[in-house]
Amino acid sequence: MATGVVLLVTVGLDRPPAEPPPKPAFTVEEQRPKPGEGVPRPGLAAPPDRPEVSDQAELDAWAARVADKTQVSARVLAAYGRAEMWMAGQKPSCHLSWTFLAGIGRVESRHGRFGGAEIGADGRVTKPIIGPALDGSPGVQAVKDSDGGKLDGDTTWDRAVGPMQFVPTTWRKYAARASSDGAEPDPQNIDDAAFTAARYLCSAGDDLATPAGWWRAVLFYNQAVTYGQDVFSGADAYAAASLQP
Numbered sequence: 001m002a003t004g005v006v007l008l009v010t011v012g013l014d015r016p017p018a019e020p021p022p023k024p025a026f027t028v029e030e031q032r033p034k035p036g037e038g039v040p041r042p043g044l045a046a047p048p049d050r051p052e053v054s055d056q057a058e059l060d061a062w063a064a065r066v067a068d069k070t071q072v073s074a075r076v077l078a079a080y081g082r083a084e085m086w087m088a089g090q091k092p093s094c095h096l097s098w099t100f101l102a103g104i105g106r107v108e109s110r111h112g113r114f115g116g117a118e119i120g121a122d123g124r125v126t127k128p129i130i131g132p133a134l135d136g137s138p139g140v141q142a143v144k145d146s147d148g149g150k151l152d153g154d155t156t157w158d159r160a161v162g163p164m165q166f167v168p169t170t171w172r173k174y175a176a177r178a179s180s181d182g183a184e185p186d187p188q189n190i191d192d193a194a195f196t197a198a199r200y201l202c203s204a205g206d207d208l209a210t211p212a213g214w215w216r217a218v219l220f221y222n223q224a225v226t227y228g229q230d231v232f233s234g235a236d237a238y239a240a241a242s243l244q245p
Helices: 002-016 056-070 074-090 096-108 170-176 190-201 211-221 225-242
Strands: none
Touching: 002 056, 002 211, 056 074, 056 225, 074 190, 096 170, 096 211, 170 190, 190 211, 211 225
C-alpha cells in the first residue's frame, strides 16, 4: 500500500503545468464619426522624454505593458511611443498621441506585417513594403515618378513605401532619422517612419487633442473620410485597451 501511494503522488508531481488559455484576438469596433465629430480617447501616455539621460528602459517597459493589452508588438509600439515622446518636446501644442500613429499603422500595413513582412529588432522590415503604382487607375490619383525609383523601385509612377506608406515627395519633405547614427532616414524603418509620420501630422500646427485638429491631420494624411474613420476606430480601441488594468 505504501508503495502504491508513493507512486500515485510521484505521477501527479510529474504532470506538466496546464497551459493558460489563449487570449482572444484583439478586435476593433468600427466607428463612423463624421469629420470633426469627436476625437479618439487618449491612451496610456508614453514615458516623458529625458534628453540628458537614456529613457530606453522606461520606453521598453511601457511598450511591453501596452503590447500585452493591444497585441501590437512591443518593438513597433516603442517606435510609436518614442515619436510621441519627442513630439511632446518639439511641438507640445500638437498633443500627438501614439494611438494616432498606431491607428495609421494598423490601416497602412498592419504595423509592418503587410505581405508577410515583419519588423526586425533593428526596426527595419524584413522585406520592403511597397504599395501599388499611383498610375491613375480607377480610384487612384496619378502621380508620376518623382525620385527616379530610388525609394520605390518604379521609374514610371510613384508608389507609397514603408510601414507608414509615404509617397516619395512627402517622405523627402518630412523625413527624419530616429537615431543619431548619421544615416539617412529610411521609410522601411519603423522608427524613422513613425517619427516622420508624427512630424507630418503636426506640421500644420493643429491641436490633435481636439476634434477639429485631429480630423484635419488625418485627412491631411489621406483625404478619404472612410480612411479617417478606420484610423479613428483603431486609435480609440488601442487607447481603451492600453488603459485596462
